[in-house]
Amino acid sequence: MARPIEFDREDVLRKAIGVFWQKGYGGASIKDLVEATGLQPGSLYAAFGDKRGLFLAAIDGYFEDMKGMIFTMLHTDQTPIVRIEAFFNRLVSDSVTDEHRKGCFLVNTLLEIPIHDLEINSRLQAMFGEVENEFKCVLKEHIASGEFDSRQSPEELARFLVMGIYGLRVFNKTQPDISALKSIVDNLLFVLRGKSCNERT
Amino acid sequence: MARPIEFDREDVLRKAIGVFWQKGYGGASIKDLVEATGLQPGSLYAAFGDKRGLFLAAIDGYFEDMKGMIFTMLHTDQTPIVRIEAFFNRLVSDSVTDEHRKGCFLVNTLLEIPIHDLEINSRLQAMFGEVENEFKCVLKEHIASGEFDSRQSPEELARFLVMGIYGLRVFNKTQPDISALKSIVDNLLFVLRGKSCNERT
DNA sequence: ATAGTTCTTGATCGTTCATTCAAAAACAGC
Protein backbone atom coordinates (compact mmCIF):
# COMPACT_ATOMS: atom_id res chain seq x y z
CA MET A 1 0.00 0.00 0.00
CA ALA A 2 2.89 2.32 -0.70
CA ARG A 3 5.79 2.83 -3.03
CA PRO A 4 8.09 -0.19 -2.77
CA ILE A 5 11.82 0.07 -2.08
CA GLU A 6 13.75 -0.13 -5.32
CA PHE A 7 17.19 -1.15 -4.14
CA ASP A 8 18.49 -4.38 -2.67
CA ARG A 9 19.68 -3.64 0.83
CA GLU A 10 22.35 -6.33 0.84
CA ASP A 11 23.66 -5.21 -2.50
CA VAL A 12 23.90 -1.61 -1.30
CA LEU A 13 25.58 -2.74 1.91
CA ARG A 14 28.17 -4.73 0.00
CA LYS A 15 29.05 -1.71 -2.10
CA ALA A 16 29.28 0.42 1.02
CA ILE A 17 31.60 -2.14 2.59
CA GLY A 18 33.86 -1.76 -0.42
CA VAL A 19 34.05 2.00 0.05
CA PHE A 20 34.72 1.88 3.79
CA TRP A 21 37.17 -0.98 3.34
CA GLN A 22 39.24 0.96 0.86
CA LYS A 23 39.01 4.44 2.35
CA GLY A 24 38.33 3.88 6.02
CA TYR A 25 35.51 5.45 8.00
CA GLY A 26 36.90 8.96 8.08
CA GLY A 27 38.20 8.78 4.54
CA ALA A 28 34.91 7.74 2.98
CA SER A 29 32.59 10.63 2.20
CA ILE A 30 28.85 10.53 1.70
CA LYS A 31 29.56 11.50 -1.87
CA ASP A 32 31.73 8.38 -2.26
CA LEU A 33 28.96 6.23 -0.81
CA VAL A 34 26.29 7.85 -2.98
CA GLU A 35 28.33 7.21 -6.10
CA ALA A 36 29.20 3.64 -5.16
CA THR A 37 25.74 2.57 -4.09
CA GLY A 38 23.75 4.50 -6.69
CA LEU A 39 21.45 5.73 -3.94
CA GLN A 40 20.81 9.39 -3.22
CA PRO A 41 21.69 10.75 0.22
CA GLY A 42 18.05 10.75 1.29
CA SER A 43 17.59 7.07 0.57
CA LEU A 44 20.85 6.20 2.22
CA TYR A 45 19.89 8.07 5.37
CA ALA A 46 16.40 6.59 5.38
CA ALA A 47 17.84 3.10 5.16
CA PHE A 48 20.76 3.31 7.58
CA GLY A 49 20.17 6.37 9.76
CA ASP A 50 23.45 8.13 9.19
CA LYS A 51 27.03 7.55 8.07
CA ARG A 52 27.92 5.84 11.30
CA GLY A 53 24.90 3.57 11.10
CA LEU A 54 25.92 2.51 7.64
CA PHE A 55 29.44 1.90 8.88
CA LEU A 56 28.23 -0.28 11.72
CA ALA A 57 26.12 -2.26 9.28
CA ALA A 58 29.18 -2.58 7.04
CA ILE A 59 31.28 -3.95 9.89
CA ASP A 60 28.60 -6.48 10.76
CA GLY A 61 28.16 -7.53 7.15
CA TYR A 62 31.88 -7.98 6.67
CA PHE A 63 32.16 -10.06 9.82
CA GLU A 64 29.34 -12.34 8.72
CA ASP A 65 31.28 -13.19 5.57
CA MET A 66 34.48 -13.59 7.55
CA LYS A 67 32.85 -15.88 10.06
CA GLY A 68 31.57 -18.08 7.29
CA MET A 69 35.05 -18.38 5.84
CA ILE A 70 36.58 -19.20 9.20
CA PHE A 71 33.97 -21.83 9.92
CA THR A 72 34.61 -23.43 6.54
CA MET A 73 38.35 -23.54 7.12
CA LEU A 74 38.36 -24.74 10.71
CA HIS A 75 35.61 -27.38 10.60
CA THR A 76 36.86 -29.96 8.16
CA ASP A 77 37.66 -33.60 8.85
CA GLN A 78 41.39 -32.96 8.81
CA THR A 79 43.65 -32.83 11.83
CA PRO A 80 43.46 -29.69 13.96
CA ILE A 81 46.91 -28.49 12.99
CA VAL A 82 46.20 -28.96 9.29
CA ARG A 83 42.98 -26.96 9.62
CA ILE A 84 44.79 -24.08 11.26
CA GLU A 85 47.47 -24.32 8.63
CA ALA A 86 44.82 -24.16 5.93
CA PHE A 87 43.34 -21.09 7.55
CA PHE A 88 46.62 -19.21 7.50
CA ASN A 89 47.44 -20.38 3.99
CA ARG A 90 44.11 -18.94 2.93
CA LEU A 91 44.93 -15.69 4.69
CA VAL A 92 48.23 -15.53 2.79
CA SER A 93 46.69 -16.26 -0.59
CA ASP A 94 43.95 -13.70 0.05
CA SER A 95 46.56 -11.11 0.98
CA VAL A 96 48.52 -11.76 -2.17
CA THR A 97 45.45 -11.83 -4.41
CA ASP A 98 44.06 -8.55 -3.08
CA GLU A 99 45.55 -6.15 -5.58
CA HIS A 100 44.48 -3.03 -3.70
CA ARG A 101 46.04 -4.43 -0.49
CA LYS A 102 43.06 -3.34 1.54
CA GLY A 103 43.99 -5.84 4.22
CA CYS A 104 41.33 -6.84 6.74
CA PHE A 105 38.53 -4.32 7.10
CA LEU A 106 38.21 -5.04 10.80
CA VAL A 107 41.91 -4.74 11.57
CA ASN A 108 42.04 -1.47 9.66
CA THR A 109 39.07 -0.21 11.65
CA LEU A 110 40.72 -1.32 14.88
CA LEU A 111 43.56 1.11 14.29
CA GLU A 112 41.49 3.93 12.83
CA ILE A 113 38.82 4.23 15.48
CA PRO A 114 39.92 5.81 18.78
CA ILE A 115 39.69 3.50 21.77
CA HIS A 116 37.17 5.68 23.57
CA ASP A 117 34.61 4.86 20.88
CA LEU A 118 33.17 2.00 22.88
CA GLU A 119 30.31 1.18 20.53
CA ILE A 120 32.63 0.27 17.69
CA ASN A 121 35.52 -1.08 19.73
CA SER A 122 33.53 -3.42 21.90
CA ARG A 123 31.95 -4.76 18.74
CA LEU A 124 35.35 -5.41 17.18
CA GLN A 125 36.60 -6.93 20.39
CA ALA A 126 33.67 -9.33 20.43
CA MET A 127 34.29 -10.28 16.82
CA PHE A 128 37.94 -11.12 17.32
CA GLY A 129 36.93 -12.82 20.55
CA GLU A 130 34.84 -15.19 18.44
CA VAL A 131 37.79 -15.87 16.18
CA GLU A 132 39.98 -16.52 19.20
CA ASN A 133 37.37 -18.88 20.53
CA GLU A 134 37.23 -20.82 17.28
CA PHE A 135 40.97 -21.26 17.47
CA LYS A 136 40.69 -22.32 21.08
CA CYS A 137 38.27 -25.12 20.23
CA VAL A 138 40.48 -26.45 17.49
CA LEU A 139 43.55 -26.18 19.71
CA LYS A 140 41.80 -28.13 22.44
CA GLU A 141 41.35 -30.93 19.97
CA HIS A 142 44.97 -30.62 19.02
CA ILE A 143 46.15 -30.86 22.59
CA ALA A 144 43.72 -33.68 23.38
CA SER A 145 45.16 -35.68 20.50
CA GLY A 146 48.28 -36.10 22.63
CA GLU A 147 50.73 -35.52 19.80
CA PHE A 148 51.65 -32.17 21.30
CA ASP A 149 52.93 -31.79 24.84
CA SER A 150 50.92 -28.84 26.04
CA ARG A 151 53.46 -26.26 27.04
CA GLN A 152 50.62 -23.80 27.12
CA SER A 153 46.91 -23.48 27.42
CA PRO A 154 44.72 -23.36 24.33
CA GLU A 155 43.71 -19.87 25.43
CA GLU A 156 47.25 -18.60 25.22
CA LEU A 157 47.92 -20.28 21.91
CA ALA A 158 44.67 -18.97 20.46
CA ARG A 159 45.63 -15.44 21.47
CA PHE A 160 48.98 -15.95 19.84
CA LEU A 161 47.33 -16.96 16.59
CA VAL A 162 45.03 -13.92 16.64
CA MET A 163 48.12 -11.79 17.14
CA GLY A 164 49.51 -13.57 14.09
CA ILE A 165 46.50 -12.52 12.04
CA TYR A 166 47.05 -8.91 13.06
CA GLY A 167 50.75 -9.11 12.33
CA LEU A 168 50.35 -10.71 8.92
CA ARG A 169 47.71 -8.20 7.91
CA VAL A 170 49.91 -5.24 8.79
CA PHE A 171 53.00 -6.89 7.34
CA ASN A 172 51.26 -7.26 4.01
CA LYS A 173 50.78 -3.51 3.92
CA THR A 174 54.52 -2.94 3.93
CA GLN A 175 55.81 -5.98 2.07
CA PRO A 176 53.33 -7.87 -0.09
CA ASP A 177 55.76 -10.71 -0.62
CA ILE A 178 54.32 -14.20 -0.68
CA SER A 179 57.44 -16.05 0.38
CA ALA A 180 57.91 -13.67 3.30
CA LEU A 181 54.31 -14.23 4.37
CA LYS A 182 54.69 -18.00 4.05
CA SER A 183 57.82 -17.97 6.14
CA ILE A 184 56.04 -15.99 8.84
CA VAL A 185 53.14 -18.43 8.84
CA ASP A 186 55.55 -21.31 9.12
CA ASN A 187 57.09 -19.73 12.19
CA LEU A 188 53.68 -19.06 13.69
CA LEU A 189 52.72 -22.69 13.27
CA PHE A 190 56.09 -23.80 14.60
CA VAL A 191 54.90 -22.64 18.00
CA LEU A 192 52.00 -25.09 17.77
CA ARG A 193 53.99 -28.16 16.87
CA GLY A 194 57.51 -27.64 18.06
CA LYS A 195 59.11 -28.21 14.68
CA SER A 196 59.17 -26.65 11.24
CA CYS A 197 57.46 -28.51 8.44
CA ASN A 198 57.17 -26.52 5.23
CA GLU A 199 60.24 -26.60 3.10
CA ARG A 200 61.16 -23.28 1.59
CA THR A 201 63.44 -22.39 -1.26
CA MET B 1 68.28 41.83 10.69
CA ALA B 2 64.70 40.73 11.01
CA ARG B 3 62.21 39.55 13.55
CA PRO B 4 63.45 36.31 15.15
CA ILE B 5 61.41 33.14 15.33
CA GLU B 6 59.75 32.86 18.71
CA PHE B 7 58.96 29.17 18.96
CA ASP B 8 61.22 26.15 19.34
CA ARG B 9 60.78 24.00 16.27
CA GLU B 10 61.47 20.72 18.04
CA ASP B 11 59.07 21.58 20.80
CA VAL B 12 56.34 22.40 18.30
CA LEU B 13 57.06 19.21 16.38
CA ARG B 14 56.80 17.12 19.51
CA LYS B 15 53.39 18.60 20.28
CA ALA B 16 52.28 17.99 16.70
CA ILE B 17 53.42 14.38 16.96
CA GLY B 18 51.15 14.01 19.97
CA VAL B 19 48.16 15.25 18.00
CA PHE B 20 48.77 13.07 14.94
CA TRP B 21 49.60 10.11 17.13
CA GLN B 22 46.32 10.34 18.97
CA LYS B 23 44.01 11.35 16.13
CA GLY B 24 45.73 10.10 13.01
CA TYR B 25 46.48 12.18 9.93
CA GLY B 26 42.92 12.52 8.70
CA GLY B 27 41.49 12.92 12.16
CA ALA B 28 43.77 15.76 13.20
CA SER B 29 42.58 19.18 12.10
CA ILE B 30 44.62 22.33 11.73
CA LYS B 31 42.59 23.70 14.60
CA ASP B 32 43.79 20.81 16.78
CA LEU B 33 47.37 21.49 15.77
CA VAL B 34 47.04 25.22 16.34
CA GLU B 35 45.69 24.64 19.82
CA ALA B 36 48.30 22.02 20.72
CA THR B 37 51.31 23.90 19.42
CA GLY B 38 50.23 27.39 20.38
CA LEU B 39 51.18 28.60 16.91
CA GLN B 40 48.77 30.35 14.57
CA PRO B 41 48.00 28.77 11.20
CA GLY B 42 50.25 31.22 9.37
CA SER B 43 53.31 30.36 11.46
CA LEU B 44 52.60 26.67 11.17
CA TYR B 45 52.39 26.90 7.39
CA ALA B 46 55.50 29.06 7.19
CA ALA B 47 57.45 26.51 9.20
CA PHE B 48 56.23 23.24 7.68
CA GLY B 49 54.63 24.08 4.34
CA ASP B 50 51.27 22.45 4.88
CA LYS B 51 49.51 19.83 6.96
CA ARG B 52 51.15 17.01 5.07
CA GLY B 53 54.59 18.56 5.49
CA LEU B 54 54.05 18.76 9.20
CA PHE B 55 52.88 15.16 9.23
CA LEU B 56 55.98 13.99 7.38
CA ALA B 57 58.15 15.88 9.86
CA ALA B 58 56.17 14.26 12.67
CA ILE B 59 56.80 10.79 11.27
CA ASP B 60 60.49 11.47 10.94
CA GLY B 61 60.72 12.92 14.42
CA TYR B 62 58.92 9.95 15.93
CA PHE B 63 61.17 7.50 14.15
CA GLU B 64 64.29 9.27 15.40
CA ASP B 65 63.15 8.69 18.97
CA MET B 66 62.16 5.13 18.19
CA LYS B 67 65.50 4.38 16.58
CA GLY B 68 67.28 5.67 19.65
CA MET B 69 65.28 3.38 21.86
CA ILE B 70 65.88 0.37 19.64
CA PHE B 71 69.59 1.03 19.52
CA THR B 72 69.70 1.28 23.29
CA MET B 73 67.87 -1.99 23.74
CA LEU B 74 69.70 -4.05 21.12
CA HIS B 75 73.29 -2.91 21.70
CA THR B 76 74.08 -3.96 25.22
CA ASP B 77 76.70 -6.43 26.39
CA GLN B 78 74.13 -9.12 27.05
CA THR B 79 73.50 -12.17 24.89
CA PRO B 80 71.59 -11.60 21.63
CA ILE B 81 68.52 -13.43 22.80
CA VAL B 82 68.39 -11.48 26.05
CA ARG B 83 68.64 -8.22 24.14
CA ILE B 84 65.73 -9.14 21.92
CA GLU B 85 63.82 -10.26 24.95
CA ALA B 86 64.52 -6.92 26.60
CA PHE B 87 63.28 -5.14 23.51
CA PHE B 88 59.93 -6.93 23.56
CA ASN B 89 59.59 -6.57 27.30
CA ARG B 90 60.02 -2.86 26.82
CA LEU B 91 57.39 -2.90 24.09
CA VAL B 92 54.98 -4.65 26.46
CA SER B 93 55.61 -2.28 29.35
CA ASP B 94 55.23 0.71 27.04
CA SER B 95 51.95 -0.68 25.75
CA VAL B 96 50.64 -1.17 29.26
CA THR B 97 51.84 2.20 30.49
CA ASP B 98 50.33 4.16 27.60
CA GLU B 99 46.98 5.04 29.11
CA HIS B 100 45.53 6.40 25.89
CA ARG B 101 46.55 3.19 24.08
CA LYS B 102 47.79 5.17 21.12
CA GLY B 103 49.94 2.22 20.06
CA CYS B 104 52.79 2.85 17.65
CA PHE B 105 52.40 6.00 15.60
CA LEU B 106 54.05 4.38 12.59
CA VAL B 107 51.94 1.22 12.69
CA ASN B 108 48.79 3.32 13.00
CA THR B 109 49.90 5.38 10.01
CA LEU B 110 50.66 2.23 8.05
CA LEU B 111 47.01 1.23 8.22
CA GLU B 112 45.55 4.70 7.79
CA ILE B 113 47.43 5.85 4.70
CA PRO B 114 46.36 4.23 1.42
CA ILE B 115 49.06 2.15 -0.24
CA HIS B 116 49.13 4.32 -3.35
CA ASP B 117 50.54 7.17 -1.29
CA LEU B 118 54.11 6.27 -2.13
CA GLU B 119 55.79 9.20 -0.42
CA ILE B 120 54.53 8.17 2.99
CA ASN B 121 54.51 4.42 2.49
CA SER B 122 58.01 4.10 1.10
CA ARG B 123 59.20 6.13 4.05
CA LEU B 124 57.45 3.80 6.50
CA GLN B 125 58.75 0.78 4.66
CA ALA B 126 62.31 2.09 4.93
CA MET B 127 61.84 2.73 8.64
CA PHE B 128 60.63 -0.75 9.43
CA GLY B 129 63.31 -2.05 7.10
CA GLU B 130 65.83 -0.48 9.45
CA VAL B 131 64.22 -2.16 12.42
CA GLU B 132 64.26 -5.48 10.59
CA ASN B 133 67.92 -4.95 9.83
CA GLU B 134 68.75 -4.29 13.44
CA PHE B 135 67.08 -7.55 14.38
CA LYS B 136 68.96 -9.31 11.62
CA CYS B 137 72.32 -8.20 12.96
CA VAL B 138 71.50 -9.38 16.45
CA LEU B 139 70.13 -12.65 15.13
CA LYS B 140 73.32 -13.26 13.17
CA GLU B 141 75.21 -13.02 16.43
CA HIS B 142 72.73 -15.38 17.98
CA ILE B 143 73.15 -17.94 15.26
CA ALA B 144 76.92 -17.54 15.18
CA SER B 145 77.04 -18.29 18.89
CA GLY B 146 76.17 -21.86 17.97
CA GLU B 147 73.66 -22.37 20.78
CA PHE B 148 70.86 -22.34 18.26
CA ASP B 149 70.74 -24.69 15.31
CA SER B 150 69.74 -22.36 12.52
CA ARG B 151 66.52 -23.71 11.16
CA GLN B 152 66.12 -20.46 9.35
CA SER B 153 67.97 -17.49 8.06
CA PRO B 154 68.33 -14.37 10.21
CA GLU B 155 66.37 -12.54 7.50
CA GLU B 156 63.34 -14.75 7.99
CA LEU B 157 63.53 -14.58 11.75
CA ALA B 158 63.92 -10.81 11.68
CA ARG B 159 60.81 -10.52 9.52
CA PHE B 160 58.98 -12.71 11.96
CA LEU B 161 59.92 -10.42 14.83
CA VAL B 162 58.78 -7.33 12.93
CA MET B 163 55.49 -9.10 12.33
CA GLY B 164 55.41 -9.66 16.08
CA ILE B 165 55.75 -5.93 16.70
CA TYR B 166 52.80 -5.29 14.40
CA GLY B 167 50.75 -8.02 16.01
CA LEU B 168 51.43 -6.91 19.56
CA ARG B 169 50.65 -3.32 18.75
CA VAL B 170 47.28 -4.19 17.25
CA PHE B 171 46.55 -6.74 19.95
CA ASN B 172 47.00 -4.09 22.61
CA LYS B 173 44.26 -2.08 20.96
CA THR B 174 41.73 -4.84 21.61
CA GLN B 175 43.02 -6.35 24.84
CA PRO B 176 45.37 -4.25 26.93
CA ASP B 177 46.17 -7.17 29.19
CA ILE B 178 49.74 -7.46 30.40
CA SER B 179 49.74 -11.19 30.99
CA ALA B 180 48.29 -11.81 27.54
CA LEU B 181 50.97 -9.63 25.99
CA LYS B 182 53.68 -11.39 27.96
CA SER B 183 52.44 -14.77 26.89
CA ILE B 184 52.49 -13.66 23.26
CA VAL B 185 56.04 -12.37 23.60
CA ASP B 186 57.06 -15.65 25.16
CA ASN B 187 55.70 -17.52 22.19
CA LEU B 188 57.40 -15.17 19.76
CA LEU B 189 60.74 -15.76 21.46
CA PHE B 190 60.07 -19.48 21.56
CA VAL B 191 60.62 -19.49 17.82
CA LEU B 192 64.12 -18.11 18.38
CA ARG B 193 65.27 -20.61 20.95
CA GLY B 194 63.22 -23.71 20.56
CA LYS B 195 62.01 -23.78 24.13
CA SER B 196 59.88 -21.73 26.47
CA CYS B 197 61.66 -19.92 29.30
CA ASN B 198 59.42 -17.49 31.16
CA GLU B 199 57.29 -19.07 33.80
CA ARG B 200 53.73 -17.84 33.84
CA THR B 201 51.09 -18.04 36.48
C1' DA C 1 -10.02 6.63 -11.03
C1' DT C 2 -8.89 8.33 -6.69
C1' DA C 3 -6.86 8.70 -2.12
C1' DG C 4 -3.35 7.45 0.95
C1' DT C 5 1.20 6.07 1.85
C1' DT C 6 5.99 5.53 1.23
C1' DC C 7 10.14 6.10 -1.48
C1' DT C 8 13.26 8.86 -4.38
C1' DT C 9 15.33 12.97 -5.76
C1' DG C 10 18.72 16.59 -5.51
C1' DA C 11 19.06 21.15 -4.04
C1' DT C 12 20.18 23.18 0.25
C1' DC C 13 21.61 23.76 5.05
C1' DG C 14 25.08 25.01 8.52
C1' DT C 15 29.73 23.32 9.78
C1' DT C 16 34.14 22.37 9.45
C1' DC C 17 38.03 21.80 6.68
C1' DA C 18 42.89 23.30 4.89
C1' DT C 19 44.86 27.28 3.35
C1' DT C 20 45.91 32.23 2.45
C1' DC C 21 47.10 37.00 3.27
C1' DA C 22 47.06 41.83 4.58
C1' DA C 23 48.13 44.14 8.62
C1' DA C 24 50.55 44.55 12.92
C1' DA C 25 54.63 43.45 15.63
C1' DA C 26 59.55 42.56 16.65
C1' DC C 27 63.90 42.57 15.77
C1' DA C 28 69.00 44.14 13.39
C1' DG C 29 71.76 47.43 11.05
C1' DC C 30 72.85 52.07 10.56
Added chain:
DNA sequence: GCTGTTTTTGAATGAACGATCAAGAACTAT
Protein backbone atom coordinates in the same frame (compact mmCIF):
# COMPACT_ATOMS: atom_id res chain seq x y z
C1' DG D 1 65.14 56.51 15.98
C1' DC D 2 64.55 55.39 11.76
C1' DT D 3 64.54 51.70 7.79
C1' DG D 4 64.31 47.17 6.06
C1' DT D 5 63.25 42.51 6.78
C1' DT D 6 60.95 38.72 8.73
C1' DT D 7 57.56 36.76 11.90
C1' DT D 8 53.16 36.68 14.02
C1' DT D 9 48.40 37.34 13.97
C1' DG D 10 43.66 35.93 13.12
C1' DA D 11 40.06 37.01 10.04
C1' DA D 12 38.72 35.54 5.52
C1' DT D 13 38.51 32.20 1.63
C1' DG D 14 36.41 28.60 -1.10
C1' DA D 15 35.79 23.81 -1.02
C1' DA D 16 34.05 19.68 1.05
C1' DC D 17 31.75 17.69 4.68
C1' DG D 18 27.48 15.22 6.95
C1' DA D 19 22.83 15.79 7.08
C1' DT D 20 18.02 17.50 5.89
C1' DC D 21 13.67 18.16 3.56
C1' DA D 22 10.09 19.75 0.39
C1' DA D 23 8.56 18.23 -3.94
C1' DG D 24 7.78 14.74 -7.20
C1' DA D 25 7.24 9.76 -8.30
C1' DA D 26 5.48 5.02 -7.66
C1' DC D 27 2.82 1.95 -5.82
C1' DT D 28 -1.64 -0.29 -3.17
C1' DA D 29 -6.12 -0.40 -1.54
C1' DT D 30 -10.58 0.85 -2.33
